[in-house]
Amino acid sequence: xxxxxxxxxxxxxxxxxxxxxxxxxxxxxxxxxxxxxxxxxxxxxxxxxxxxxxxxxxx
Numbered sequence: 001x002x003x004x005x006x007x008x009x010x011x012x013x014x015x016x017x018x019x020x021x022x023x024x025x026x027x028x029x030x031x032x033x034x035x036x037x038x039x040x041x042x043x044x045x046x047x048x049x050x051x052x053x054x055x056x057x058x059x
Contacts, residue, residue, distance in 0.1 A: 029053060 011017045
């Protein structure tokens with residue numbers, strides 16, 4: 001294990017830095033919370049949703 005990686009692990013363990021499991025993806029996406037209305041047959045509901053938009057991502 002490199003000295004740099006060892007130092008990073010020590011900083012994480014001491015709570016001085018945090019590491020994201022998502023890495024780069026978090027920096028390329030934006031989120032927006034909305035309430036959507038859903039209608040099916042005689043039923044109607046308001047549903048909380050989180051819209052996720054990726055920058056530079058095309059499925």
